[in-house]
Amino acid sequence: QSALTQPASVSGSPGQSITISCTGTSSDVGAYDLVSWYQQHPGKAPKLIISEVNKRPSGVSSRFSAYKSGNTAYLTISGLQAEDEADYFCCSGVGVGTYVFGSGTKVSVV
Amino acid sequence: QAQLVQSGAEAKSPGASVKISCTASGYNFLLHGITWVRQAPGEGLEWIGWISTYTGRTYYGQGLQGRVSMTTDKSTNTVYMYLGSLRSEDTAVYYCARENGGYGDYDVWGQGSLITVSS
Numbered sequence: 001q002s003a004l005t006q007p008a009s010v011s012g013s014p015g016q017s018i019t020i021s022c023t024g025t026s027s028d029v030g031a032y033d034l035v036s037w038y039q040q041h042p043g044k045a046p047k048l049i050i051s052e053v054n055k056r057p058s059g060v061s062s063r064f065s066a067y068k069s070g071n072t073a074y075l076t077i078s079g080l081q082a083e084d085e086a087d088y089f090c091c092s093g094v095g096v097g098t099y100v101f102g103s104g105t106k107v108s109v110v
Numbered sequence: 111q112a113q114l115v116q117s118g119a120e121a122k123s124p125g126a127s128v129k130i131s132c133t134a135s136g137y138n139f140l141l142h143g144i145t146w147v148r149q150a151p152g153e154g155l156e157w158i159g160w161i162s163t164y165t166g167r168t169y170y171g172q173g174l175q176g177r178v179s180m181t182t183d184k185s186t187n188t189v190y191m192y193l194g195s196l197r198s199e200d201t202a203v204y205y206c207a208r209e210n211g212g213y214g215d216y217d218v219w220g221q222g223s224l225i226t227v228s229s
Contacts, residue, residue: 001172003154034214038155045205045222046147046155051215089155091214097160097169099214101147104154 001094004029004102011108012080020105022073022090028100030071034093037066037075041086050075077107085109112137114144114206114220121226127194130223132206137218139187140164143209145216146180146191148202156202160209161189196227 005023012018022029022037029035035053038046048057050066053073063078073092077084090102117131132144146158159170161180168180179192189206204223207216 003156036214036216038216040155045219046207046216047219048210048215048217051211051217052213057210057215057217091155091157091216093214098171099145099157099160100171101155101157 001028001098001100004090004092004100006088006090006102006105008103009106009108011110012077013110014080014082016080017076017078018080018107020075020077020088020090020107022075022092022102024071024073024092024100026071028071028092028094029068029073032093033068034099035066035068035073036091037064037073038089038091039084039086040089046089080109082109112208112218114208114218116204116206116220116223119224119226121228122196124197124227124229126196126227127192128196128225130191130193130204130206130225132189132191132220134163134187134189134208137208140184143212144180144182144189145207145209146178147205147207147216149205149222150199150202153202158191158204163189193225196225198227201225201227 037050208218210217
């Protein structure tokens with residue numbers, strides 16, 4: 001199972017909005033509403049920020065939102081802040097009980 | 111609060127095997143499956159597999175099929191991951207994570223275990 005495709009990097013200025021794409025196929029992203037998103041700061045474990053395509057866990061900032069269209073999922077960060085600088089990974093179901101991560105996107109706040 | 115604590119870093123030779131533990135606390139262990147994820151240095155996340163802490167049922171990704179296995183010990187709230195026939199490409203930080211709702215939503219993560227494979 002190949003990794004889902006994400007842009008290697010995305011940058012934005014403080015206060016701006018950015019969107020990260022996560023492209024899969026009709027066998028993974030397009031087939032299941034099982035897309036989640038994770039934020040990872042250097043040297044830290046990943047943190048769940050979106051589950052089931054667009055659900056935000058308790059305690060996660062409302063500046064994070066997400067949706068899916070066809071075989072591509074999207075994560076938007078609004079009102080970009082310095083603390084948002086991190087790596088972001090999508091994850092999708094690909095079959096019974098199995099999942100695959102995206103290639104990862106480095107977000108820079110410039 | 112819910113917490114996962116993993117075993118420490120290990121250095122292994124090519125061809126050897128490794129067993130990593132993941133001990134849960136602060137929640138009902140039997141209600142959440144555990145997923146294993148690894149991250150090679152400077153690389154992305156790789157989904158390894160999942161185990162039901164209640165039934166012991168497992169699902170493995172294609173990448174490590176045949177070399178990986180997972181077990182659970184209800185008496186100690188611990189999940190184990192075994193990886194055999196180690197190669198240099200297996201050098202990575204290995205994470206265990208709790209699946210919250212059963213939808214690939216990993217809401218609690220261990221601190222990671224660095225496994226280094228080198229001759």
